[in-house]
Amino acid sequence: MQSPRNVLTPESLSMLQAIAQTGSFAAAARHLGLVPSALTYRVRQIEDALDVLLFDRSARQARPTQAGAELLREAARLLQEIDTVAHRVQRVATGWEPQLTVSVDGAISPGTVLDLAEAFYALAPPTQLKLREEILTGTLEALTSGRADLAIGVAVNTSNVAGVQLGLLGEVAFIFTVAPHHPLAALPEPLTDATLLGHRLVAVADSAHSGRVSMGLLGGQDVLTVDSMQAKVQTQLRGLGYGFLPEPMARPYIAAGHLVTRRVARPARNVRMYCAWNGAAQPVGGRALQWWLGQLQSPTTQAALLENHPMQAHRMAAGV
Incomplete structure (x- = not known):
């Protein structure tokens, strides 16, 4: 007796579909160019391997049993997946990457990144897209460690990183902010480091796995x-x-x-933001990466990535 894996081939699944669609073994045999006895033999091989009856032969028409109907549902799904895989492989052979991973810094507009993802999917590419949020040096580390193919929002010096190419997105000003009910909101300006030391700083954790960077911290401060x-x-x-x-x-x-x-006593903090990728300045392979780099050259896209930050829903403190 053959195993289910040996008999459940794409050809045999298509044969079962033909029987269900035509309603009889004889009609299916004519459709497939087989003699009825050969088709009946193949069906029995499948039934023996699965130890189930797939078609009710008591009536004039071949009606799928409950088990047969389930196999036909799965057959339709499996055959569609095979066609999808074949199509993906053919597209990959034309220069599309199987997967493209993009690391996105937390200061970049997530809505604009999703707009780009939507436009990318409109091309019906075979490339599977993966987006990952990173913070500070983690955005670049995801690229240099091989966990990402493209980094958007790199704000650290990469002059000592071999093979990394940069594209300028623009400059972002970081400003000092507090809630209007926070004690610092009522103190005279400029706020000195000595004044800030007495209050809690909110910091974002660097997502890098090594060499994490902290910005704006004062020694002994509550964070x-x-x-x-x-x-x-x-x-x-x-x-x-x-x-x-x-x-x-x-x-x-x-x-x-x-x-x-x-206003604070510290110098103004303006940060240049870049996109970064590995390889040559003008990549010749990888159509998915080329598409994203092409979009990132647009001044409109660059501005949207840095500027498009709508207000998110939030819950204010009681009584404020």
Whole structure:
């Protein structure tokens, strides 16, 4: 007796579909160019291997049994998957990557990244897309460690990283913000480091696996650490601490009166943001990567990635 794996071939599944569609073994045999006895023999081989009856032969028409109907449902799915795999392989042979992983810094507009993903999928590429959020040096580390193929929002020096190519997205100002009910909102400006030391800082954890970077910390200071820029915004809205936010991200909350800006004694902090990828400055392979790099050259896309930060829903502190 043959095993189910040996008899459940794409050809045999198509044969079972033909029987169900034509309603009889004889009609299916004519459709497939087989003699009826040969088709009947093949069906019995499948039934013996599965130890089930697939068709009720008591009537004039060959009607699938309950087990046969289940196998036919799975057959339709499996045959469709085979066609999909074949199509994907053919497309990959034309230069599309099987998978493209993009690491996106938390300061980058997630909505704009999803807009790009939507436009990418409109091409019906065979490439599977993976998006991962990173923070600070983790955005670049995902690229250099091989966990990502493209990094968007790199804000660290890469001059000593061999083989990494950069494309400038623009410059982002980081501004000091607190909730209007936070004690620092009422103190005279500029706020000195000595004043800030007495209050809690909200920091975003660097997602790098090694050599993590912390920005704006003072020795001995109380720090509340969160794992994303959105969590940092929400924490500051509640007045749980102060911190520096990308100006485009803070802008809608400032306009709504949910955050206020304060001058500090420190120098202004403006950060250049880049996209980064491995390889030649003009990549010749990888059509998915080429498409994304082409989009990232658009000034409109660059501005949207840095600026498009709508206000997210939040819950204000009681009584505020």
